[in-house]
Amino acid sequence: MTIRQFFFSRRGDSPFKRILIHAVLICMCIITVYPVLRIASVSIRPSNRLLSTDMAIIPEDATLNNYVSMLVERDFLQWLSNSLLLTISTSLIGVSIAASSAYAISRWYFPGRKLMIITLLATQMIPGAMLLLPLYIIATRAGLINTWHGTIFAYSVTAVPFSIWILKGYYDTIPRELEQAGLVDGLNRFQVFYRVILPLSAPALAIALLFNFTQIWNDFLLARIFLQSPSMITWPLGLARLQEQFQTQWGLFAAGAMMVSVPVMALFLFSARWLITGLTLGSVKG
DSSP: OOHHHHHOOTTSOOHHHHHHHHHHHHHHHHHHHHHHHHHHHHHTSOGGGTTOOOOOSSOTTOOOHHHHHHHHTSOHHHHHHHHHHHHHHHHHHHHHHHHHHHHHHHHOOOTTHHHHHHHHHHHTTSOGGGGHHHHHHHHHHTTOTTOHHHHHHHHHHHHHHHHHHHHHHHHTTSOHHHHHHHHHTTOOHHHHIIIIIHHHTHHHHHHHHHHHHHHHHTOOHHHHHHOOSGGGOOHHHHHHTTBOSSOBOHHHHHHHHHHHHHHHHHHHHHHGGGOOSOTTTTSSOO
16 A cells, blocks of 8 residues: 555545544543543542542542442432432423424414424523523412422423424424325324324434433422422432532542433433434335
């Protein structure tokens, strides 16, 4: 191989280009993973060595006492179960509402349809913090503060519009001939939606579900306002209690941060097979 062939190729895929791309990807992976490794290192350090300047990822006197303390001495499992209850309930309710609403917007033309689409888009331009005051006023007057259904309602308000936009755009790419074929085969409109459209929309549904899950799972502000009972707080509120006025328990904080990442990683790995495109490619032949 000549030097010219190493740097240039007629196909535009020279060895130098591949090496450069892999080097950049490796550097980006190191930059991304290293802070996580440092958090893991802090979580297994003894309390008297948290401020050590040692750069080793696994210290010589590593211990799991912080994890044991979070699971046994703290209410971490209760914080985790509260977060799972809110996140799973809101994600399923939000995706269910968004799936049917987006299908109606995508397939039917009715008075106010265009205004509805513009309104949904406009809601995404409003910062989430700006919605806290009106949601709090509505929830207070309706007696929904410090209740599960009130908090789920507040989360759904912020999650449904974006999910509708994701699903509506995906529904537009599904050929209408598939629905017509289902109707010819004897299916009613709901069966066409449930048995034809939803299976084909698995990638968009997975993306909407992941978006809702991660947004609600990591939320602090809205949970801080709506959940006032100690038995109902979520994990962000629970970890915030480790930050005291004159001291922060960094070892426990890091251990809790590592454990709360497990559900999100598990959900991503479970739904990764649906995060692909082109499921409808070839469904209808011209």
